[in-house]
Amino acid sequence: MTKSAPRGSTRLLRRSVLPGFRLSMGFSLGWLTLIVLIPLSTIILKTTGMGWDQFVAVGFSHRALAAYRLSFGTAAAAAMVNAVFGLLVAWVLVRYRFPGKRVVGAIVDLPFALPTAVAGIALTTLYAPSGWIGRWLDPLGIKVVFTWVGITIALVFVGLPFVVRQVEPVLADLGKDVEEAAAILGASRWQVFARVILPAIGPALLTGFALAFARGVGEYGSVIFISGNMPGKTEIAPLLIVTQLEQYNYAGATAIAAIMMGASFAVLLAISLLQAIMRGR
């Protein structure tokens, strides 16, 4: 069945004895096109179909700008928290032995398995002034619910496993011999960490950061309960899309979606460039 593939080094498919390429590839491409590519292309179609003025009026309104700032800002803050604590958790899981380690290792993936809406209402209840955690923070004047702090906490929840799961394997594969070599050469434990370990796991840590950040920018379910959704103050960009849709303003929703996706891709591209530089060093 692969006989029709053109010969020579320019051919698309290298001939193989295993069958089923056409069937599996055909089905995959068909399904990909139907479910992902065609639906996603509607964003581009709709965006190019609307006038520039309309695009700017909705996409760059004060309300929208405030929403982008909030979404990107809290996502970045949460990803930073996760980079630090995710690294810590990964380190502890890989390097130390302690009772209940397996359970802890399993718990790390909870945000992957727990529906975001459930996380959202649980976090809101915990951090509300009457909640288990909120009642200790409220007397100190720290407001979490209905502020950007609450949004960040929700995004820390959803983003944590991305960092841990990226860093863990790299940390585990990192040979003890390089650390031993550094120690023999007189480096302190902290120097070994900063000069030997951190550069080695840097790309993985950055990938984890990027994944957590990207997830945070688009996150909806865990945030809307804790954020309070005040336009201009605690209204995240995905919520603004929903609001536009509820008002049947498809064009407005699409404009905001297009800008968000564009900005996300730009950030991810910048991070992968940074990674390429780090790896090439």
Next chain:
Amino acid sequence: MIRIQNISKRFGAFAALHGIDLEVQRGEFIALLGPSGSGKTTLLRIIAGLEFPDSGQVFFDGADVSARAVGDRGVGFVFQHYALFRHMNVAENIAFGLSVKARAARPAKAVIKARAEELLQLVQLDGLGRRYPRQLSGGQRQRVALARALAIEPRLLLLDEPFGALDAKVRKDLRRWLRNLHRQMGLTSIFVTHDQEEALELADRVVVMDAGRIEQVGTSEQVYMQPATPFVAGFVGESTRLPGGHLVRPHDFEIADGGEPLLVDNVFRKGGAWRVEGSLRGAPGVLEIDIDAADAAPALGQTILIRPRRSHQFTERAMP
């Protein structure tokens, strides 16, 4: 009975094989010997039908099998890392080739079972049929892989680095055993190796390959004693290059009055000889020579007079 005609193969920009021609007679035991990247495994896989040449043909008993699917070529293939099916026990692994035959051609269950038992005996693993591959040692896995390949009664047995993953002792035992099996069963076999000792010991004829080309085909005696190219002289056995393009094996030197003076840098025992490393006065590079261990070992810093008994000369242009 196997004829390979003008086979070429590229992987992208990399040319793996250039116009390979080779004939293998029935009952022969052939080694494809070469360094990694020489194309030997690609050639083996093309003969099996696992890989397809860009040009050229493969004939079995005069019939062009180039377009024939691997399952229809009737070859047994032993993979380098055995490729045993992990979820099947040993007996199921061995029986696989029979149990996937079309219903009409498939032997009865009892026959398949008996055949698997027979093969287990043949490879000296009787009673281990219910074990799983992970419960076996490397040498045992190797023999299961062989039994599985033999179950379909192939007319040609192909082995890719059959001993590559085994330790030295097991390797030696298996080699001898495989040689006997090949003779006993009247198989035609081709195996790939990068280990010259293995090739010289086992094969009726050795095919020495480098950079996608066949450098020489010959008996172990021929490739060792009459290397056709500088590459063969260098790759098969040890040799030292003298000024003027002569390649000399270490044991082809003798101590003789009127020879060249060699300044001894190092002496150690190697098998039944003293291996002497040193340099010729006025010439760069290290020379390796063997002298009879019955003689006294030369001292370090001593100068001895040596002369090649025999050498192979290639024109300077052909030198690597």
Next chain:
Amino acid sequence: MNRIATSPVTERPATRRLLIGLALGFLLFFLVLPLISVFAEALRHGVAAYWASVTDPDARAAIRLTLLVAAISVPLNTMFGVAASWAIAKFDFRGKSVLIALIDLPFSVSPVVSGLIFVLLFGAQGLLGPWLMAHDARVIFAVPGIVLATVFITFPFVARELIPLMQEQGKDDEEAAVSLGASGWQTFWHVTLPNIRWGLLYGVLMCNARAMGEFGAVSVVSGHIRGETNTMPLHVEILYNEYDFVGAFAVASLLAGLAMVTLIAKSVLEWRFELHQPGARS
């Protein structure tokens, strides 16, 4: 312990305990407490109130719909995942990395946008809206829309799991089977499938967890019609916004229970079959 403590490549016991304490404290506050609070809030007014909320007709309709959506979308994406990973892992062709990137695309799209695209396609003002209207068919604010959005969101899960697994396993086993005369289907059923079954189960498990728990995308396309287009996560939202906290957390506790079962099954797969264990694949 002493030997480890004096090793040059680990920390002093005190530092070690401090780091472990910090990590566990962080996990306790950010992950464990929220999980516990779900069950605590659900049972705040006793088991009877909990039971009443869970067996409420609207809740039962939401549970049924969630199961239905998962039952449709998970098998579809499983078939896709197996087909895509077979094509990608067992064959060499141009544009492979582009294909892998495209498969991952739904991961980088906000759930809300994932819902939006189906509204743009099938909604009343959408590209196919008028045609659907003329044929009296509904996609948006109906079950087909929910299924589509869920399929989109969970699209990469199985493929993502299987592609690296099958690439790592290589083609040797399949080539051995084919060289022994097995047909394509025989090779797939007897050799490939047994090799990937645990990885496949793992992917299906994660795919299912997401399919049952998806909120944002489904929220956009569902229309929130009680008893009809409400999945469990949407039902949680409605109850919560109506200040029926016990009801909201009771339904949420079912989802949290599903999450815990998923985590346990996932961990068992990881330990038992060494999936995703750091270093285990070397």
